[in-house]
Amino acid sequence: MCDYQKCKHWGGNQDYTSTRNKRKTHLCCDMAEVEDTLKRIQGYNGVIGSIVVNAEGIPIRTTLDNSTTVQYVGLLHQLTMKARSTIRDIDPQNDLTFLRIRSKKHEIMVAPDKEFLMIVIQSPTE
Amino acid sequence: MFTDETLDLIGAESTWRKSHQQTQESRSCQTLPVHTAEAETQAKDVLENSTQTQDQISQTLSLDRDISDFPGLVEFLRRVEDVVIRELVKNSKSHAFDGFEVNWEDQNDSVSCMYRLQHVDAQERGLQVTSVSWNCTGSVIACGFGRMDDGDWSNEKASVCTWNLDRQNLNPMRPDVIIDVPTPIMCLCFHPVRPSVFAGGLYSGEVLVWDSSRSQDLILAQTGMSADTHREPVYQVNWVPGARRGEFVVLSAGSGGRVLLWTIDGAEAKLTLSSGYAFVPQQMPQCGAASKPRGSTTIGVTSVALSPWDLDTFLVGSEGGLVLKCSFSSGTVAAVPPDGESVTLRNPMQFSFSPRGGPIHSVHFSPFHRNLFVSVGTDGLAHLHSVLQPHPLLSIRVSDSYVFWVRWSPTRPLVFAAVTGQGLVQMFDLGRRSLRPTSTIDQNTGGQPAYCLEFNPKHTNLMAVGNADGSVNIWQLSAELTEQGAKETAVLEQLANEVTD
Numbered sequence: 001m002c003d004y005q006k007c008k009h010w011g012g013n014q015d016y017t018s019t020r021n022k023r024k025t026h027l028c029c030d031m032a033e034v035e036d037t038l039k040r041i042q043g044y045n046g047v048i049g050s051i052v053v054n055a056e057g058i059p060i061r062t063t064l065d066n067s068t069t070v071q072y073v074g075l076l077h078q079l080t081m082k083a084r085s086t087i088r089d090i091d092p093q094n095d096l097t098f099l100r101i102r103s104k105k106h107e108i109m110v111a112p113d114k115e116f117l118m119i120v121i122q123s124p125t126e
Numbered sequence: 127m128f129t130d131e132t133l134d135l136i137g138a139e140s141t142w143r144k145s146h147q148q149t150q151e152s153r154s155c156q157t158l159p160v161h162t163a164e165a166e167t168q169a170k171d172v173l174e175n176s177t178q179t180q181d182q183i184s185q186t187l188s189l190d191r192d193i194s195d196f197p198g199l200v201e202f203l204r205r206v207e208d209v210v211i212r213e214l215v216k217n218s219k220s221h222a223f224d225g226f227e228v229n230w231e232d233q234n235d236s237v238s239c240m241y242r243l244q245h246v247d248a249q250e251r252g253l254q255v256t257s258v259s260w261n262c263t264g265s266v267i268a269c270g271f272g273r274m275d276d277g278d279w280s281n282e283k284a285s286v287c288t289w290n291l292d293r294q295n296l297n298p299m300r301p302d303v304i305i306d307v308p309t310p311i312m313c314l315c316f317h318p319v320r321p322s323v324f325a326g327g328l329y330s331g332e333v334l335v336w337d338s339s340r341s342q343d344l345i346l347a348q349t350g351m352s353a354d355t356h357r358e359p360v361y362q363v364n365w366v367p368g369a370r371r372g373e374f375v376v377l378s379a380g381s382g383g384r385v386l387l388w389t390i391d392g393a394e395a396k397l398t399l400s401s402g403y404a405f406v407p408q409q410m411p412q413c414g415a416a417s418k419p420r421g422s423t424t425i426g427v428t429s430v431a432l433s434p435w436d437l438d439t440f441l442v443g444s445e446g447g448l449v450l451k452c453s454f455s456s457g458t459v460a461a462v463p464p465d466g467e468s469v470t471l472r473n474p475m476q477f478s479f480s481p482r483g484g485p486i487h488s489v490h491f492s493p494f495h496r497n498l499f500v501s502v503g504t505d506g507l508a509h510l511h512s513v514l515q516p517h518p519l520l521s522i523r524v525s526d527s528y529v530f531w532v533r534w535s536p537t538r539p540l541v542f543a544a545v546t547g548q549g550l551v552q553m554f555d556l557g558r559r560s561l562r563p564t565s566t567i568d569q570n571t572g573g574q575p576a577y578c579l580e581f582n583p584k585h586t587n588l589m590a591v592g593n594a595d596g597s598v599n600i601w602q603l604s605a606e607l608t609e610q611g612a613k614e615t616a617v618l619e620q621l622a623n624e625v626t627d
Binding site: 025030033034037038040041044045046047052054060097098100102104107109111113115116118120122124 | 198199200202203204205206209213214217220223228610
């Protein structure tokens with residue numbers, strides 16, 4: 001994790017992102033971290049694709065082609081909202097943490113959040 | 127003694143006739159005058175409005191936007207990464223769903239014949255069904271009548287019939303549309319986008335395009351007999367994407383060794399030649415096992431397959447048993463003497479596969495793998511080829527007689543069906559260990575051959591088979607033959623990779 005003043009990028013481009021607890025991290029380190037995380041997830045056994053979506057339903061990063069991404073995002077966003085409201089209707093103190101959909105050909109995993117959504121598609125290795 | 131005498135007239139008056147007349151009365155009536163009035167109106171303000179649909183533009187993704195536009199992305203990923211990785215690892219090791227199958231629909235266990243379509247007129251004349259085609263919506267089937275076993279030039283009138291299977295009052299003995307053609311029709315193909323347009327190739331070498339939605343003259347365009355047309359029977363017609371998006375041109379292949387592309391000129395109802403390819407034995411590419419055919423002046427084309435993956439490639443099967451890989455964009459000129467054609471004919475041959483014993487009746491590219499195709503001919507074998515090598519990957523014995531047509535299943539990557547000269551449809555599943563057919567469907571034609579087979583593109587469990595006795599059987603296939611299993615694409619990939627260097 002970037003430590004801003006002690007980071008190796010200090011002295012060059014000082015663009016930073018400030019985190020919620022007001023810690024500053026270099027923008028380039030953040031970008032590298034995002035790419036690393038996605039590459040790690042994509043590298044797991046059987047993962048076909050991964051998509052990161054923002055709260056408005058616009059894909060930010062994806063490893064699939066454009067038309068497939070748009071299709072997945074549109075459909076899964078609605079489904080995640082419906083799943084979340086189902087859980088909360090049953091018990092208002094409860095909330096959705098993870099959604100997994102298993103189909104004949106693969107398994108779709110959705111990790112929801114307030115601002116973002118991560119979708120990973122894995123095919124079972126039997 | 128006797129004298130002439132004239133007597134006075136004696137009359138008797140009628141009593142009742144007069145009294146009738148006395149009771150006569152006259153009456154009349156009249157309607158009141160009708161009131162009419164005239165008035166005029168005129169619109170003073172005119173407003174025009176119009177709408178138009180457009181092809182959907184793909185949404186732009188914000189992939190090139192900076193991470194700085196999304197504050198909190200890094201934290202989100204940090205939070206979520208562990209959870210996701212844990213689930214991924216669990217899932218890849220899990221055996222929870224092994225063998226778990228869900229039945230969403232009623233499983234159809236048997237193959238049944240839904241309809242047996244016949245055209246009485248053609249059957250009386252002993253015509254055979256030479257080709258069938260489904261339209262793009264899967265509701266109309268067209269079949270062409272002609273002869274496959276006639277060696278001589280024939281001028282026998284034939285017909286094309288269509289049935290709409292989705293109609294309530296479907297009469298299998300009476301087609302919805304009957305089109306008369308002057309010579310036997312050898313091949314049919316429906317337009318891939320417009321549901322009422324179809325093209326057909328005749329024994330005389332002409333190519334016609336019909337539009338069954340017209341009320342009067344159904345012929346949309348025809349080649350006529352000009353210097354450009356085929357001189358020999360046209361064995362295959364197909365629709366190929368044209369230069370502009372959404373436009374299609376007609377490809378026709380005939381045994382005169384020509385593959386021609388025609389554009390439709392709607393105004394003049396003519397098909398104009400846009401480009402053409404000629405097959406000359408001297409220009410055939412030498413590839414390993416293939417040897418030049420001796421003594422033939424042309425390579426007669428009997429079947430064409432278009433690749434659904436690569437728009438430039440097409441395969442051609444010939445009368446002499448050759449299977450050739452060709453390209454639409456090849457630039458070399460064919461070494462044929464110019465015969466008055468309007469375009470220069472080009473030589474499209476790029477690669478030649480190992481030759482077979484007899485004419486190749488049908489070639490079909492696999493819709494699930496870009497390199498695989500299957501070809502059948504009169505030697506009774508089905509060869510599974512990869513585009514990358516001349517020798518076949520697999521050679522399967524279909525029947526002891528000729529095999530006339532082969533098609534891959536549109537839903538199961540490993541299944542293909544072939545029709546034989548004994549009137550049977552053999553379906554093969556490459557996922558099974560044995561090379562015997564998984565199912566054999568008898569056409570009930572009394573041993574007469576079946577000539578053509580097509581799967582319905584929309585209702586994928588329907589299959590149409592055209593027979594030599596002039597009937598078309600529509601079969602509904604069982605769920606086993608149409609539902610895709612879990613690993614079929616992977617097995618197909620494995621098969622395709624068995625290419626030896």
